[in-house]
Amino acid sequence: MAIQQRAERTRASILRAAARVFDSQGYERASLARIGREAEVTTGALTFHFETKADLAEGVRGQAREVTGQAIRIADGAGESAVRKLVAVTHELTLLFATDEVARAGERLARELGSGEGIASECPWRREVARLVRSAAEEGTLRSGADATAVAALITYVVTGVELATRRPGTPAGEPWLGETGALDGSAPERLERIWRLILPALES
């Protein structure tokens, strides 16, 4: 039992290290050697738990699905309208993608590897966003006549846009937010809040 607990701790610490490396370097540049060093385990221990880099990526993506799933359940539990739940879900996701290396790594890996073969292609948060938009249309809190599919796509573009923006802190030229003289450079949640203030009136009935 003690051995099993130790093995689980090692596995968890390998996955955390892998998430850090995938998040900062991307899948292709990430090496097993680097991940082993970050996790402070031997190559033997690393390959005992994960034989290949693809296995590690799949492990990190599985954990990312768990943490994003938890964040969505928390926001979804709030007893409000589906539109307000949608706003809450995007705030939870944005906070997660700004602060949680596993969730960030999951997003980066999904972009770089796609659904791939063998790698589970699930992207639960996009599906949840689409589901909440449909609920909002059914319960009548989505503005009548609004194109629900376009609303769902728009919201996922915004969440991803804010997430990508947190990856280039040093590139003012690429960021209209920073191009304004004297403008706040804006944390991820602040950016999201300002976007919602802009678009919510067009989406909510």
Place this chain on the structure above:
Amino acid sequence: MAIQQRAERTRASILRAAARVFDSQGYERASLARIGREAEVTTGALTFHFETKADLAEGVRGQAREVTGQAIRIADGAGESAVRKLVAVTHELTLLFATDEVARAGERLARELGSGEGIASECPWRREVARLVRSAAEEGTLRSGADATAVAALITYVVTGVELATRRPGTPAGEPWLGETGALDGSAPERLERIWRLILPALES
């Protein structure tokens, strides 16, 4: 002169091949050998024009800036309001990112390499979007009270969101557009059009 023309043709065909490889494989996986094969040139000819992969990436990004710059000038030339120019610019960009490998490669490289050191950090289309939003605010075609910085960011998120969506045709789970039963899967310009129909009323005065 004939020699110089031939050299320029070779250089152009190397850059086109590099764009194709960077666009489909990303920077890290792209190899000089593969690019040489795609361009049907010898390694000697390839390295005569571009010594390193970083040089090739910089060459492709330079060309991408040119083609996106042209697209923006075309859309910007239409004698309409700044808001309508903005819509036209996003349509030109989306069409370009859906069809032009150089422009697509430029976007992918910008995401993967960031502004880097030595690589020109310019991202003219985002700057142009920000400029047009400011013009719209000045001429009064932007809805009064709209947060111009947020508008610029929102528009760049949408253009990038549509571009990224064209990169995962095989992943319905990740795409709310495809999750709807019977919904159009939507070309990039159609997606953009549906998003604009949703948000333009909130942005235009």
